[in-house]
Amino acid sequence: MTEERRPETRLATHSDDELYYRDAPLVTELLGNVTFTEAMFAHILGRPPTPGQVKILDAVLVALMEHGLTPSAISSRLTYHSAPEALQSAVAAGLLNVGSQFVGTMENSALLLRRLVDDNEDFEIAARREIEAYRGRKEPLPGFGHHLHKPDDPRSPRLFAIARAEAGVTGTYIDALERFSVVVDTVLGKHLTINATGAVAAVLMEIDVAPEIMRGFAVISRAAGLVAHIHEEQSNPTARTIWDTVENAVPYAGSAPVGKTSKP
Numbered sequence: 477m478t479e480e481r482r483p484e485t486r487l488a489t490h491s492d493d494e495l496y497y498r499d500a501p502l503v504t505e506l507l508g509n510v511t512f513t514e515a516m517f518a519h520i521l522g523r524p525p526t527p528g529q530v531k532i533l534d535a536v537l538v539a540l541m542e543h544g545l546t547p548s549a550i551s552s553r554l555t556y557h558s559a560p561e562a563l564q565s566a567v568a569a570g571l572l573n574v575g576s577q578f579v580g581t582m583e584n585s586a587l588l589l590r591r592l593v594d595d596n597e598d599f600e601i602a603a604r605r606e607i608e609a610y611r612g613r614k615e616p617l618p619g620f621g622h623h624l625h626k627p628d629d630p631r632s633p634r635l636f637a638i639a640r641a642e643a644g645v646t647g648t649y650i651d652a653l654e655r656f657s658v659v660v661d662t663v664l665g666k667h668l669t670i671n672a673t674g675a676v677a678a679v680l681m682e683i684d685v686a687p688e689i690m691r692g693f694a695v696i697s698r699a700a701g702l703v704a705h706i707h708e709e710q711s712n713p714t715a716r717t718i719w720d721t722v723e724n725a726v727p728y729a730g731s732a733p734v735g736k737t738s739k740p
Contacts (some may be wrong), residue, residue: 487519499636500523513537516696520689528643529683533693535638537677538695539631542701548573550718552702557715563706570702574694582694585619585677586687589649592656599652603659619653619674632675645682653678713737 488497495502499518506515513534517525526534541550552570559565588606595602611615636654639645653670661667673694680690709715 485587486522489677518583521685530644532645532679532683535635536693537673537678537697537700539635540676542699542704545714545718546573548698548702549705551706553709553715554718556557556706556709557713560710563703567699567702567705570705571695571699574698580681581618581671582677583675583687585653585674586690588618588680589652589656589677589681590687591646592652599655600659603656604663606656607660607663615638617660618669619671619677620657620668621671626669628669629671629675631672632670635672635675635679637681639682643683645679647682648683651679675689725736 486498488495494504497515500506510518511530514525517523517529517533521633545553546569551573552566554561555569556566590650592599592602592606597605600671607617613693617655636650640647653674657668657670676694677687677690680693681687685693
């Protein structure tokens with residue numbers, strides 16, 4: 477009979493006069509000596525980052541922080557309008573929208589890239605098989621397309637350039653994504669941009685960030701942007717206008733006497 481394994485944590489502990497992040501003293505070693513990105517990388521991934529890895533992660537965090545009045549920002553503003561005493565609730569409401577359709581799509585894109593890189597078949601054959609599988613399921617290709625940025629998402633080539641020229645990565649996953657893009661355009665007969673989250677997937681794979689944790693970095697990044705939206709909402713409210721706009725744009729279609737007073 478095997479002995480039951482006791483749960484444990486390696487993330488943090490404390491003494492009377494010190495706190496520790498993965499054995500690193502917070503007060504005497506980390507504070508004032510490392511950036512938030514450096515500390516976050518080491519804490520989440522359990523390894524100290526290289527300068528190139530920090531460069532990539534900083535670029536990713538900045539790229540995903542903000543994109544205007546998207547579902548996450550709208551949710552935060554409306555929630556703050558309903559509960560202005562709870563800023564954290566408004567941020568949390570916005571973060572619930574970091575998913576497989578908006579902001580957090582890098583996870584599925586990274587899994588696709590991993591399959592392509594690990595596949596032993598000819599690259600184009602593997603790429604076409606993936607495309608046909610997504611088409612057969614009537615699912616969008618993760619990492620491709622954008623309703624605002626056409627014909628291309630300007631963030632993607634910049635992220636690639638930072639990773640290649642300023643961070644010194646091998647480029648294995650960036651190359652795979654760019655080659656896949658060529659096959660996508662050929663099969664579909666039209667151009668689909670590599671969107672920012674597709675590019676994020678590639679550059680994070682270059683620094684050995686597992687696909688299953690990538691969406692967490694999108695959450696961290698977008699949280700900062702949502703605090704900015706709430707701060708603006710405090711001085712220049714938009715939530716009531718958003719509410720009124722939706723009410724006017726989506727009319728009631730039932731048989732009730734809309735706009736009329738019912739008489740008994």
